[in-house]
């Protein structure tokens with residue numbers, strides 16, 4: 001009974017925070033993905049991402065890969081297998097394009113969580129508070145991918161569970177409810 005919770009939404013909406021909450025409170029490990037973007041302060045190799053050069057990035061076997069704000073990102077079959085060796089329920093943080101591919105490839109094994117905030121202007125503050133370099137924040141917010149991911153894509157309508165993450169206390173309660181109902185739902189055999 002293997003399942004993937006795909007956490008998606010615009011930058012700063014709290015995808016990584018939600019994924020860490022699921023690990024800490026429900027023992028749901030995260031699939032570590034690969035990127036060519038530089039490490040942010042505090043990020044660790046193999047914990048936050050596998051940090052790659054454009055050359056090493058090509059050497060993995062990807063279920064899907066994208067370019068986001070000029071860097072490459074990809075989820076490898078190796079990373080998926082590693083997470084499934086720890087648990088039957090795992091999470092992954094993806095842009096909306098990756099979320100669509102996961103639904104297409106893994107079908108009913110995927111549950112999509114789309115995070116939103118009421119005021120997207122707040123996201124810039126969140127990124128600065130997170131310690132992102134100002135230049136990176138500017139480029140990120142200017143990117144087509146950022147603007148695209150503020151809205152639920154048509155292909156995920158009726159598929160994704162939309163969750164507002166303005167107030168972290170309320171989000172935690174929503175997540176507890178979401179996970180309880182997910183665990184109660186019968187899932188397909190692996």
Ligand SMILES: Nc1nc2c(ncn2[C@@H]2O[C@H](COP(=O)(O)OP(=O)(O)O)[C@@H](O)[C@H]2O)c(=O)[nH]1
Pocket residue numbers: 008009010011012015016033034037064065066068073074075076093094095096097098099
């Ligand atoms: N499709 C896809 N998206 C990914 C992958 N890894 C990370 N992302 C997404 O790439 C975008 C940029 O990630 P990141 O640079 O960590 O910035 P952040 O969203 O501001 O934390 C986010 O939407 C991530 O969810 C991946 O393997 N595949």
Ligand SMILES: Nc1ncnc2c1ncn2[C@@H]1O[C@H](COP(=O)(O)OP(=O)(O)O)[C@@H](O)[C@H]1O
Pocket residue numbers: 009010011012013014015016017018126127129130165166167168169171
């Ligand atoms: N509900 C919330 N209210 C305020 N700050 C939040 C909330 N959720 C997450 N954050 C903070 O916002 C920043 C961006 O969150 P993060 O999980 O890194 O977003 P994403 O992975 O979607 O880019 C982090 O500093 C995080 O601690």
